[in-house]
Amino acid sequence: MSFQAYINNIKAKTGKSPEDFKKLAEEKGFLEAGEVKPTVKATQITNWLKEDFDLGHGHAMAIYASFKGKTE
Incomplete structure (x- = not known):
């Protein structure tokens, strides 16, 4: 499975993009x-x-x- 396929599946399952997760991770104190x-x-x-x-x-x-920083 390609990296983009993983991202697409995550978006379909959760409704969230990597940027959405990044914001949540900052709120959690991980970033x-x-x-x-x-x-x-x-x-x-x-x-x-x-x-x-x-x-x-x-x-x-x-x-x-x-x-x-991985995008592909």
Whole structure:
């Protein structure tokens, strides 16, 4: 599955785009000035996405990757 397919599936399931998740992650304190805080581990973010949005591991990692700047 391509990165874009993951993003499309997440949007279909949750109604949220990577930018929406980025705003929510900033509110949760995972990001600062649009960047993942150095003290935040990927597992913290993926666990949040799995628990709050019922995403699978691969989909949660796609959102995390988008936080790190991946777009493809």
